[in-house]
Amino acid sequence: MTDIKIKIESLYKIFGNKPASVLQHVHDGMSKADLLEKHGHVLGLKDINVDIPARGISVIMGLSGSGKSTLIRHINRLIEPTAGKVIIDDQDVLAMNKKQLGDFRRHKASMVFQKFGLHVHKTVAENVAYGLVIQGIALKEAKKQSQKWLDRVGLAGFEEHYPSQLSGGMQQRVGLARALATDAEILLMDEAFSALDPLIRTDMQDVLLDLQTELHKTIVFITHDLDEALRIGDNIAILRDGAVIQQGEPQNIIINPADDYIFDFVKDINRGRVLQVKTLMSTGTGISGPDIVEKTVLEDALQVIANADTKAANIVDEGGNTVGSITLEQVVKGLARPDVETNPESRYR
Ligand SMILES: Nc1ncnc2c1ncn2[C@@H]1O[C@H](COP(=O)(O)OP(=O)(O)OP(=O)(O)O)[C@@H](O)[C@H]1O
Ligand SMILES: [Mg+2]
Secondary structure, three states: OOOEEEEEEEEEEEEOOOHHHHHHHHHOOOOHHHHHHHHOOEEEEEEEEEEEEOOOEEEEEEOOOOOHHHHHHHHOOOOOOOEEEEEEOOEEHHHOOHHHHHHHHHHHEEEEOOOOOOOOOOOHHHHHHHHHHOOOOOHHHHHHHHHHHHHHOOOOOOOOOOHHHOOHHHHHHHHHHHHHHOOOOEEEEEOOOOOOOHHHHHHHHHHHHHHHHHHOOEEEEEOOOHHHHHHHOOEEEEEEOOEEEEEEOHHHHHHOOOOHHHHHHHOOOOHHHHOEHHHHOEEOOOOOOOEEEOOOEHHHHHHHHHHOOOOEEEEEOOOOOEEEEEEHHHHHHHHOOOOHHHOOOOOOO
């Protein structure tokens, strides 16, 4: 069973003068637009239930204003909920007193910000050491401890530079190193790579993925970008108007979008390069035919299968054990977009 690190339960956030007084309207199903128009309150989050597994990268997606930042900020209680619970390692974040919360933020959950959030008058080394300094470690020792993280993100040699002397990508490396230096188990990344150029952004994704194979942090990563979500996310939750519309494994969301809103997110992705044969295969016994590994993407599988006499392939796991089979027809079907119009669950217009 997956080990759950962060449990968000029935979480509601309403912004305005008297949030509690309008909560019942939200329970009764009032829309975000009506709540604003009739009662002057903004629905930030509505009945959020999300389990964030330990040691994985959980992505939160959604259009601007859908509630992503509001949600991630509840995890370290930068925002107080109107109702609901946030449980981390069996500890109720909302029950923490000021000191416990301070310790939690300094030691357990680090944030990486979209605009980097660096101290402009501090050097790179001082910025990275900062998280340790606020833990009470002397600057000299903090710098010594954080040097390894500077090295890991590729900033060796830039210790005495100031943020303004660095490119955006390098500044965010400082932000990442600072978050890692505190040894926090949880990294909260709110559009951390969104301000970067596409190539630099891909570089940073690689840096993060590379570090993650070794560090196994619990990472909550917000992005607008589905390609980024697919590249780094072990699971994805998609928000609209403060509610989670769909969550689960990225592959499953692509082949089975819950409604038109989700379909709009997934419709333009390159299915051939993203979907893996294991998502579409018939499980169980194999067939005689070429072997392909379960993580093979459809585009590559198509090459093999189209050229095979059997027009089908045997699917094996990384250990070489047969886990199922896939036919040319299944691959072709997987390459085509699902027809959301026929989905009775479709709620979005
Ligand atoms: N302090 C606040 N006071 C009032 N309304 C707020 C406040 N913070 C957020 N909101 C509202 O809550 C909703 C969710 O905002 P949030 O910032 O979480 O969205 P987001 O998904 O992070 O958007 P973006 O992609 O633009 O960063 C929006 O309607 C926003 O206007
Ligand atoms: Mg935001």
